[in-house]
Amino acid sequence: MKLKYSLFSRRQFLNGLLGGWVAALMGSLVYPVIAFIFPPYREPDEVILPFADFKGMAPGEVRTFAWGSKPGLLKKNEDGTLWAFVGVCTHLDCNVTYLQDQKKFFCACHEGWYDEYGKNIGGPPSTPLRRLSLVIEGQDLIIKKEAPE
Amino acid sequence: MNIKDIGPGLQNWLDDRFGLSAIMDFMKKKPVPQTRHSIWFYTGSSILLFFAIQVITGFMLILYYNPTLDEANASVGRIMTEVPLGWIIRSVHSWSATFMIAIVFIHMISIWLIKSYRKPREITWLTGVLLLGISLFFGFTGYLLPWDDLSLSATKVGTDIPRSIPVVGAWVTSLLRGGEDVTGDTLTRFFGIHVCILPIFILILLAIHIYLIQKQGMSLPLKEEVAKKEVRNIPFWPNFIYREMIVWLILVGILFTFAIFLPPSLEKQADLMAAAPEGLKPEWYFLFLFQTLKIFPAKILFFHGDTVAVLLILLGFLYIFLLPFIDNKPTEFKGKIITWSGYAFIIYAIIFSVWSLL
Amino acid sequence: MMAKNSRMVVCLSLAIFLLAVLAPASLDARQEESAQESQTVEKKAAEGIQAAEQDIAEKSQPAEPDAATAGQMEEEAVETIVPAPKNQKEAIGIYVFLIWIWLSIFVLIYVLRLKVKESDRIYQLKFFDK
Numbered sequence: 001m002k003l004k005y006s007l008f009s010r011r012q013f014l015n016g017l018l019g020g021w022v023a024a025l026m027g028s029l030v031y032p033v034i035a036f037i038f039p040p041y042r043e044p045d046e047v048i049l050p051f052a053d054f055k056g057m058a059p060g061e062v063r064t065f066a067w068g069s070k071p072g073l074l075k076k077n078e079d080g081t082l083w084a085f086v087g088v089c090t091h092l093d094c095n096v097t098y099l100q101d102q103k104k105f106f107c108a109c110h111e112g113w114y115d116e117y118g119k120n121i122g123g124p125p126s127t128p129l130r131r132l133s134l135v136i137e138g139q140d141l142i143i144k145k146e147a148p149e
Numbered sequence: 150m151n152i153k154d155i156g157p158g159l160q161n162w163l164d165d166r167f168g169l170s171a172i173m174d175f176m177k178k179k180p181v182p183q184t185r186h187s188i189w190f191y192t193g194s195s196i197l198l199f200f201a202i203q204v205i206t207g208f209m210l211i212l213y214y215n216p217t218l219d220e221a222n223a224s225v226g227r228i229m230t231e232v233p234l235g236w237i238i239r240s241v242h243s244w245s246a247t248f249m250i251a252i253v254f255i256h257m258i259s260i261w262l263i264k265s266y267r268k269p270r271e272i273t274w275l276t277g278v279l280l281l282g283i284s285l286f287f288g289f290t291g292y293l294l295p296w297d298d299l300s301l302s303a304t305k306v307g308t309d310i311p312r313s314i315p316v317v318g319a320w321v322t323s324l325l326r327g328g329e330d331v332t333g334d335t336l337t338r339f340f341g342i343h344v345c346i347l348p349i350f351i352l353i354l355l356a357i358h359i360y361l362i363q364k365q366g367m368s369l370p371l372k373e374e375v376a377k378k379e380v381r382n383i384p385f386w387p388n389f390i391y392r393e394m395i396v397w398l399i400l401v402g403i404l405f406t407f408a409i410f411l412p413p414s415l416e417k418q419a420d421l422m423a424a425a426p427e428g429l430k431p432e433w434y435f436l437f438l439f440q441t442l443k444i445f446p447a448k449i450l451f452f453h454g455d456t457v458a459v460l461l462i463l464l465g466f467l468y469i470f471l472l473p474f475i476d477n478k479p480t481e482f483k484g485k486i487i488t489w490s491g492y493a494f495i496i497y498a499i500i501f502s503v504w505s506l507l
Numbered sequence: 508m509m510a511k512n513s514r515m516v517v518c519l520s521l522a523i524f525l526l527a528v529l530a531p532a533s534l535d536a537r538q539e540e541s542a543q544e545s546q547t548v549e550k551k552a553a554e555g556i557q558a559a560e561q562d563i564a565e566k567s568q569p570a571e572p573d574a575a576t577a578g579q580m581e582e583e584a585v586e587t588i589v590p591a592p593k594n595q596k597e598a599i600g601i602y603v604f605l606i607w608i609w610l611s612i613f614v615l616i617y618v619l620r621l622k623v624k625e626s627d628r629i630y631q632l633k634f635f636d637k
Contacts, residue, residue, distance in 0.1 A: 007515065011625070018618045020520030025611045028604070035233040036209050153513040229590050236590030237601070388626045395619050402612045409605055415588040 180382035218333030
């Protein structure tokens with residue numbers, strides 16, 4: 001289909017080509033910069049701990065372990081089962097503590113409360129504490145990202 | 150409102166407030182003479198290109214670099230192994246430094262040989278020589294930052310050299326080192342100098358240097374000026390800028406190719422107690438000075454060999470610095486001798502650099 | 508008429524821009540998973556030999572990206588760290604990037620040379636003077 005008039009002149013084409021290609025070149029340089037400056041550290045997929053460290057826990061006791069750079073909380077429930085939480089408040093990321101006498105997790109930053117199973121019961125947090133899955137394999141306690149059930 | 154009205158619309162809006170159209174008019178009128186020597190005009194903007202690349206890659210590297218004795222080497226290692234494309238960014242930073250200093254030398258020598266430092270451009274020359282000194286100091290301080298054996302030893306030697314200067318020598322050395330020896334304090338000091346102190350100075354000097362060039366215009370080589378011939382000019386914008394862009398593109402291509410295929414590696418962390426490694430040598434731009442110091446015997450008459458060597462080097466630097474004032478009669482025989490001294494400097498630098506590698 | 512042209516130019520340049528930005532991004536997204544695996548301490552024999560050979564003196568030897576498919580993760584703090592892409596995908600991505608850069612350089616230099624000739628001709632014709 002032959003047009004009666006050109007869509008654009010040769011000068012416009014060249015200017016557009018120059019400007020557009022330079023923009024594309026700059027764009028392709030932007031990507032490595034972005035990839036570089038955003039920190040690559042992530043949460044670990046799993047953490048392997050020696051089970052021996054956590055054998056003698058009393059019911060209702062909570063011990064910490066390292067979950068990447070966050071604190072992980074390992075809790076022995078009343079019925080003897082072990083649960084693992086990410087010990088970070090779901091409100092604004094402060095570290096929580098377990099108050100054993102009250103059987104509640106407490107976040108001091110804005111007075112957020114969680115019950116002994118990590119469910120949010122008071123204060124600003126709108127979701128429960130994040131749970132991690134727990135598997136005992138021989139001598140090792142393997143803690144993984146996904147929450148069970 | 151059309152899409153194509155956005156561009157000019159924005160331009161007018163900014164111009165009403167900044168008055169930048171005066172700059173654009175100036176750039177459109179600024180004449181760039183086209184002579185046999187005009188090819189050297191490209192060196193100036195090429196230096197700016199590499200400096201800009203250094204600033205950008207420097208901004209990126211500083212996000213991960215840790216300037217303490219325990220963590221410096223490890224943090225550079227993390228940049229190279231854990232951070233995505235970190236090794237490329239570091240490689241670009243390292244190679245761009247080399248290219249920038251090389252072009253600074255070429256820039257200075259080209260101006261020396263065609264005597265562009267004549268009146269009224271003496272201050273441009275003075276600021277230029279200081280800019281060369283700052284660029285070399287950038288390279289020297291940056292070299293220590295990975296804190297591996299080679300860079301530690303090179304810094305020990307480099308900061309020991311001023312000690313040979315009479316009277317102020319020991320003081321200069323301890324100022325550079327932050328103490329008697331090269332320690333973690335030296336690293337802290339060099340880091341601060343490299344990322345904060347020198348950038349401010351270089352920006353100030355660059356501003357003066359570039360302002361003077363715009364104000365005084367491009368110089369004509371001596372012959373053309375003497376003959377008072379009509380010289381063909383082209384406007385800076387857009388004619389010369391398009392040509393410069395071609396040069397920049399080629400330089401960037403070469404830089405990326407070198408950076409990807411010849412990236413610098415990282416040795417293990419420096420051991421302050423270890424013996425100096427074999428094959429110790431500074432970066433290439435210091436090789437000729439290094440060799441000059443090596444050839445002087447330990448004692449000459451009553452003086453220490455290295456004192457004589459250092460003083461001679463300082464004298465040479467002073468000669469280059471004061472060149473516009475020494476070369477006050479450029480068309481006469483004295484002027485020709487000074488031109489030949491420029492060629493002599495090139496030959497001396499190349500021969501001594503190669504010699505130091507043998 | 509003019510409005511349509513400028514719109515086409517803008518759309519075309521936007522398309523090229525997005526292509527240039529998203530293509531390497533998608534390439535790298537696929538690498539992320541394999542990058543994570545090679546992050547864990549994994550020393551291959553080839554790597555160990557390579558590291559031993561390049562100990563100390565050599566400052567500028569990079570493993571060529573295809574030779575470095577053995578990855579280069581020098582987890583031992585004692586060895587020289589030789590920079591190289593993490594895996595084959597990253598190596599290919601870098602090669603593609605380099606080819607793209609040089610291709611762009613040639614295309615842009617071609618266009619710039621035309622622009623130089625054009626601007627010189629305009630200047631000689633004294634097009635903008637009164």
